[in-house]
Amino acid sequence: MRAFVYDSGALIAIDRRDSAQFERHLQRLARRNQIIVPAPVAAQVVRNPQRQARLMLALRGCDVLPFEEGHVGPVGGLLAKSGTSDIADAFLVLKAAEAGAAIVTSDADDIGLLLDSLGVRLPVLKP
DSSP states (O other): OOEEEEOHHHHHHHHTTOHHHHHHHHHHHHTTOEEEEEHHHHHHHOSOGGGOHHHHHHHHTSEEEOOOGGGHHHHHHHHHHHTOOOHHHHHHHHHHHHHTOEEEOSOHHHHHHHHHHHTOOOOEEOO
């Protein structure tokens, strides 16, 4: 099994009916890949679930990971080390590193900076 972590850009592409991104998502599910979405990332995108049927359907096939008290220190430390401020991105990178997962992101520069700060190399894919 291979794992993928989605950032908000990947979810926005699905929500905006990007058929290529949605098809890749369905293919990952069909291959029984693990798809991880950190809860703060989902919260950045979900605005009106009743009008975001495709997004909500896509999220059903994902492991949505909660942000818990134990994540505060590692996320804050990574933000300090990288000089960045996006909590969702830092949490995403930590979870991707933990899972050895490819990251599907529309913000490869910030994700790359966080990965470099963590000292981890992972595949970074566009949505």
